[in-house]
Amino acid sequence: MNAEQTLFQAAATGSVSMAKTACAAGARPSAIGPGGATALHIAAAQGHSHVAEFLLAGGADPNVQDGFGRTPLHEAAFVRSKSPQTWETLIAHGADPHGPRDRDGRTPEALAMTLDYGKALNNLIEHNAQRVARGLEPTLGR
Template sequence: MSTQVRRRGCLTAMGLTLAGLSLAPVVNAQIAPTGSESAAYRGLHLAAARGDVPGLQRLLAAGADVNARDGHGRTPLHVATFARQHASLRALAQGGAELGALEKDRYDAVTIAAVADDEDTLRVLLALGASARQITSRYDGTALIAAAHLGHDGAVRQLILAGAPIDHVNNLHWTAVIESIVLGHGGARHQETLRALIQAGANLHIADSHGRTPLQLAQQRGFRTMERMLTQAGAR
């Protein structure tokens, strides 16, 4: 049986079999503004992308819609997040921007920063009051699951501290723990991601839709270090 998982930089086709897991990278899911879109921006979207705080403040004072949408449903806050414009983020938040707004693919700014491995921008967003608890993406996941998938261990630790739901199960029946195993390569950053989740008290017994536990998945993929970590933490 095959399940398709799409997130930043890859569409992973997962064939879960008794023999093992077959992974094949394909296309992008989280869509940053294209060059042509950026060139067409005006008003708040343009000022947000450029980090033009005086421009943002003038436009907001004149009544511009702080949550205006571009063709992909991105608000100025989304654009500022993609552009890593921290001053823009602060000005938009001060101007009443919806920090949890979702664009067309149901990504919020927190998930965008986590997927980009942009710890500085993530830190700014969380300090401004953006939530780590939102359900995002077509997979009904979270920023934590997305970060765990990619092995963005620093973002994972930030999101845990910010109260992300550690044991949330997405509509593929995967948790952050499971995604750190089945969608990674078993390397150092995915190991650190799993370590952070274990230390935070993640439930290590939630199985995938085929009944496979995280320990069984790590064994199946040949990730011996992850297998030891899970066994030492009491996983079965």
């Protein structure tokens, strides 16, 4: 297994230590795998917020789109029981909940609303409240 394969395995299993080893061996946090997914997509889809944090700190793009047009935040919407911390981590690192659309035309925000994932949606509402507190225009529901 090469370093990037090890990184993808680390993202899938939630192993930060394996991710560190893979990057030390030359894996890039932004490496693109099959289907255009990055290790960050995989970590987000599995709800592995600690691996996501490590990848983001290493330069992974929180708004990168895979072959389906999904960002890591789209992926986090599908795993509601695991995603609250992952949502927070991705948004804290610049993931745009109302930004990139997937091939079906859905933003991460719209996907969360469609799936009726209360916790994920509450995180988006909190993100919007923080924007208002900083004097920025509210964007939820646009």
